[in-house]
Amino acid sequence: MAAFVIRRLIQSVLVMLVVAFVAFSLFNFVGDPINNMVGQETSLAEREEMRQDLGLDDPFPVQFARFVGNAVQFNFGLSFRRQAPVAEVIGERLPATLELAAVSAVFALVFGLALGVYTALRRDGWLAQAIMAGSLVGVSLPTFLIGIILIWIFAVELGWLPSFGRGEVVYIGWWSTGLLTVDGLKALVLPAITLGLFQLTLIMRLVRAEMLEVLRTDYIKFARARGLTNRVINFGHALKNTMVPVLTITGLQLGSLIAFAIITETVFQWPGIGLLFIQSIQFVDIPVMSAYLVMISLFFVVINLVVDLLYYVVDPRLRVERAAHG
Amino acid sequence: MADDTHLDHRPSSEPPIYAPKASAAMIEAQEPAGRWRRAWDSDIAYSFRRSPVAVVSAVITLIFFIGALFAPWLAPQNPFDPASLNLMNGFTPPMTDNAFTGEQFLLGTDNQGRDILSTILYGSRISLLVGFASVIFALILGTVLGLLAGYLGGWLDSVIMRIADVQLSFPAILIALLIFGVARAMLPRDMQNDVAIYVLIVAIGLSNWVQYARTVRGTTMVEKNKEYVHAARLIGLHPFKIMVRHVLPNVTGPVLVIATIGLALAIITEATLSFLGVGVPPTQPSLGTMIQVGQDYLFSGEWWITFFPGLALVLLALSVNLLGDWLRDALNPKLR
Numbered sequence: 001m002a003a004f005v006i007r008r009l010i011q012s013v014l015v016m017l018v019v020a021f022v023a024f025s026l027f028n029f030v031g032d033p034i035n036n037m038v039g040q041e042t043s044l045a046e047r048e049e050m051r052q053d054l055g056l057d058d059p060f061p062v063q064f065a066r067f068v069g070n071a072v073q074f075n076f077g078l079s080f081r082r083q084a085p086v087a088e089v090i091g092e093r094l095p096a097t098l099e100l101a102a103v104s105a106v107f108a109l110v111f112g113l114a115l116g117v118y119t120a121l122r123r124d125g126w127l128a129q130a131i132m133a134g135s136l137v138g139v140s141l142p143t144f145l146i147g148i149i150l151i152w153i154f155a156v157e158l159g160w161l162p163s164f165g166r167g168e169v170v171y172i173g174w175w176s177t178g179l180l181t182v183d184g185l186k187a188l189v190l191p192a193i194t195l196g197l198f199q200l201t202l203i204m205r206l207v208r209a210e211m212l213e214v215l216r217t218d219y220i221k222f223a224r225a226r227g228l229t230n231r232v233i234n235f236g237h238a239l240k241n242t243m244v245p246v247l248t249i250t251g252l253q254l255g256s257l258i259a260f261a262i263i264t265e266t267v268f269q270w271p272g273i274g275l276l277f278i279q280s281i282q283f284v285d286i287p288v289m290s291a292y293l294v295m296i297s298l299f300f301v302v303i304n305l306v307v308d309l310l311y312y313v314v315d316p317r318l319r320v321e322r323a324a325h326g
Numbered sequence: 327m328a329d330d331t332h333l334d335h336r337p338s339s340e341p342p343i344y345a346p347k348a349s350a351a352m353i354e355a356q357e358p359a360g361r362w363r364r365a366w367d368s369d370i371a372y373s374f375r376r377s378p379v380a381v382v383s384a385v386i387t388l389i390f391f392i393g394a395l396f397a398p399w400l401a402p403q404n405p406f407d408p409a410s411l412n413l414m415n416g417f418t419p420p421m422t423d424n425a426f427t428g429e430q431f432l433l434g435t436d437n438q439g440r441d442i443l444s445t446i447l448y449g450s451r452i453s454l455l456v457g458f459a460s461v462i463f464a465l466i467l468g469t470v471l472g473l474l475a476g477y478l479g480g481w482l483d484s485v486i487m488r489i490a491d492v493q494l495s496f497p498a499i500l501i502a503l504l505i506f507g508v509a510r511a512m513l514p515r516d517m518q519n520d521v522a523i524y525v526l527i528v529a530i531g532l533s534n535w536v537q538y539a540r541t542v543r544g545t546t547m548v549e550k551n552k553e554y555v556h557a558a559r560l561i562g563l564h565p566f567k568i569m570v571r572h573v574l575p576n577v578t579g580p581v582l583v584i585a586t587i588g589l590a591l592a593i594i595t596e597a598t599l600s601f602l603g604v605g606v607p608p609t610q611p612s613l614g615t616m617i618q619v620g621q622d623y624l625f626s627g628e629w630w631i632t633f634f635p636g637l638a639l640v641l642l643a644l645s646v647n648l649l650g651d652w653l654r655d656a657l658n659p660k661l662r
Binding site for chain 2: 015018022026137140141142143144145148149151152155156163255256259260262263266267277278280281282284286289293296297300301304
């Protein structure tokens with residue numbers, strides 16, 4: 001166990017170092033950082049002095065080590081565009097994205113489970129068939145088109161829901177939340193559906209496939225023979241055993257939710273980190289770009305690590321196999 | 327494909343294999359059509375004819391290809407030639423007379439008076455170009471790396487597959503965005519628009535090579551232990567010659583399937599990036615750019631500016647996707 005955990009940890013740290021290297025190279029290969037900071041009237045001598053002050057003439061490994069040291073404390077310097085510390089710029093945008101991602105994850109999980117169970121139990125019903133066919137079309141629609149279609153129907157034609165922004169937000173400390181006002185909740189509906197729809201179809205298909213598999217097994221037959229009610233069999237026995245893969249996939253998809261939030265946030269002008277990242281690409285705002293890169297990679301690496309470790313804990317076969325191989 | 331199990335499905339008009347010797351004249355008469363005849367009777371063509379979904383999506387895909395290829399001759403106007411545009415034609419709804427000029431457009435016009443049908447034809451040109459080029463890029467890169475990793479093994483295999491694992495844990499769209507962002511930051515500002523389309527191709531290609539590399543590596547590892555490869559090694563062929571001449575032809579089937587589905591994915595990725603405003607330059611609008619332009623006018627009721635390009639994108643991606651699904655099933659020996 002310890003050897004496996006240590007090996008996985010080393011792997012994760014290596015990945016993060018590679019990501020940090022890419023983020024660091026952004027600063028170095030993209031023009032001269034001094035030029036980005038000073039005006040044209042700065043003399044060469046002053047520039048040289050600044051270069052020494054900032055440690056930009058140090059050897060490469062020293063600079064990289066300093067960058068990693070700063071990155072660990074989430075210090076990425078000033079945003080070129082906003083002239084404010086990157087941590088601050090991201091900090092004020094982060095709650096918006098996390099709330100959006102959390103709400104759409106819950107939406108995807110609840111509806112995915114319900115529809116998945118329904119389509120598995122009523123496999124030949126017309127509604128189940130229609131849901132499955134609809135999910136196929138849903139998968140082939142690009143995320144941004146789903147958002148535009150929803151805006152067109154619910155914001156433009158029906159006028160029920162707002163089409164952009166977060167609505168009214170309440171501050172709890174530094175955390176801004178839209179979950180406590182009616183306006184904020186209304187603004188959340190369309191973006192959350194847009195972001196969660198793909199994961200919903202994924203979870204639904206997974207639950208359906210797993211349910212169909214489990215319902216064929218012997219212990220379900222035995223349960224029926226014992227005279228248990230359908231409800232106990234379907235939900236107490238069958239659904240329970242499909243939950244492990246479903247939760248794994250949902251966990252792994254959390255990272256994709258944050259990544260795909262880039263698209264959803266652009267469609268709905270949602271003031272989160274995804275929109276910030278797109279703007280930083282358009283304006284070549286390197287500090288924000290590299291901070292986003294490091295942050296999202298950390299997120300992915302941690303999720304993958306946790307899922308791997310959980311697998312190891314949950315699935316005894318993995319332990320046996322590794323022991324046999326030495 | 328010499329597969330006798332399918333003889334019973336074939337049209338009965340085909341001469342049975344045990345037919346008495348045909349006269350020389352008959353053979354000569356059949357000869358010119360022979361190749362087409364064989365292609366028509368092959369298993370793939372048979373399964374294609376029997377699948378209405380495959381036929382319909384192939385027809386739609388073909389229409390898009392022809393439309394994109396011959397856009398300059400098919401389109402009613404050249405939407406990127408300012409001389410052919412009339413601003414007075416702006417915002418004409420589909421199939422209605424324009425209030426000022428009285429002109430009519432099948433799918434309406436956008437804010438600058440460009441005919442939507444023409445912009446779709448020219449736009450799918452860009453979409454398909456970027457899609458094809460990036461798939462070819464990913465295919466070549468992935469196949470080469472997969473062949474090397476699978477055939478040579480050792481540390482090279484470990485390094486390539488480790489990189490693949492890491493890349494696979496990130497969504498492709500994020501990788502493409504990052505590569506595009508980095509490239510944009512590194513290029514001088516005045517060059518950005520000229521090379522944007524190539525950068526886009528490389529970015530989408532680099533974000534999708536892993537699938538090819540994994541598949542090719544797996545197949546290569548199976549093939550390299552077969553007797554014909556051993557024989558080739560015994561007669562002293564160079565490893566690279568064995569890889570290219572003997573192993574490569576045997577991995578093309580699965581690669582073709584991935585490439586077809588990859589084309590749909592690349593088209594959607596390109597549209598997404600262009601929609602985000604980090605894709606093709608505004609001077610060469612693709613379907614994604616047009617959807618983005620139209621989104622602003624959705625609120626004032628000009629739905630057709632974004633609706634028709636969106637419909638075109640979904641039709642194109644869906645039919646290429648379905649074609650890929652069909653190809654996967656048709657080439658899968660387990661399903662035969």
